[in-house]
Amino acid sequence: MTKTLRKSLRQFVIAVPFLTLGFYFIPIETAVFIVLGLIDVLRNDNKDWGLFRRYFLGNGLFTWLLSPFNLLVDLLSYKNPGVWKLDQFPEDYQREVSEVLSVFKARKDEIIADIDANFGAGRRGMYVYQWYGKHKIDNVAEFNKDFKYIKTIAVSIFSGRESTSWHFGPLRLSLRILYNLIPVKAEVFVECGNAKNYWHDNPLYIFDDTLLHRSVNEYDGRRYCVFVDIIRPSPFPGLISALLAIVSVSVERINAMFYKNWKMIGSSKSKKVAAV
Template identity: 25%
Template sequence: MNVSVGNHGTATHPGQIKPKQTIVTEGIDPTLDRPSAVTRFFMRIVAGAERLNLRYSKVGNPPVYDNATFPWVAEIEREWHLIRSELDRVLLRQSELPSFQEIASDVKTISKDNHWKTFFLTGYGVSSDRNIAQCPETWRIVQKIPGLKTAMFSIFEPGKHLAPHRGPYNGVLRLHVGLLVPEPRDQLAIRVDKQICHWSEGKALVFDDAYEHEAWNHTDKTRVVLFVDFVKPLRFPAKLVNWLLLNLAVFTPFIREGQDAHKEWEKKFYAQAEALRNHKA
């Protein structure tokens, strides 16, 4: 059963079935086939932290949130056109942007083509100063988000369908702000648990990516959202445990590999831009 979600992320729930977060998504190959003893120990800690997060959440645990739950969302929406202006300049070199899995190796299990691209600003303590310099207004605006952990442009090219999956950890929530949303809207959506959500330009959608979700762009044009992860509001002791885990994330292989891959892309991307400027001069 599907649920349509309006521009402000509000939803109508059919029946009283409580949504449930699962640890893995059926049909998706695990990233770690034979995890080490240390990795298995860390995974048990994460599983325990996820149970704490569900129990001590200050904002409940719905798959999709009413935007009014987070007063700062309205401030982001009011300035969305400034973000869109900077995005338009980024998209002038769309073909040169990296595919998501090029800088996030764990994404390789759900996306293998080059039709999901990204322009990365920050993630778990790692930031791209050169990309931020291209989008100063976007950077200023996302600083309004309490507990900001990641910020980037998520670019779905025509025909992209992201397979059902769940995020790695429920200690963060996800914000999408529609920046470039082509028609027809019924060919463009994201499903979170049982709820079908449609993006709108200038409107926010807040959801918990620890629920199974999938997204698709069956139009013939590119869709772009501002993609943000922020810390889920929690009570003690979950708040403390969550803080510790999120601050340790920068030391994980996925984050470090992604940082190295992005540095290599960034070096090439800006070297080409510099060469073009010198040629024109």
């Protein structure tokens, strides 16, 4: 019996009693959650057993439990293609993204040097300037203001030969923007659905991280990706932003579990990066 099959059987054995109790005590609510979860998970490309196992029994459990809220957010937002291009955003969203990315491009060497000085050893790290609107490291002046649409600004660091497993993000109030600072021609990519995005072909990748995805670095050196969360384009941006602010405390607690294997660097005491 393979390791994956053993894991699937173990998850199934654990899930059956909970579903049985749910259908016995709250049958309507349980049925509604299952139906909404199916609507949510079917947004993904590869509709195989692995997808459903991960979503209902594995690391997608929080995404499933939040599916009623996420589907409501979909109704309040513009159509979500899953993987986005920057020009699909409203112009004022585009301006904020371009503003932040232009700073990373112009000051790349300094920022990476500062990250290396603070990261030390480790498999994965997150160097955080802003996290859900809360200011953390303050050594790049351009990142110290409050943006209207961008709520998280960080850099994700992978050591050589380090990758994530397939996983789902929890909430669809925001979209994930990744920009690779040192694109190398190697097996270094982000994969969502049926498509791999190699950083040396396209250093900018924008996607809905509640879809099943993974990030891979099969390269001996470090991988540095700008990590930005921007609120979903919507006819009601103020409402989406307010909802994100309201749930940000809970999101941080959930993300503490999602990022338990990461070294989170978010102190204003980090060395200053000189202005240029």
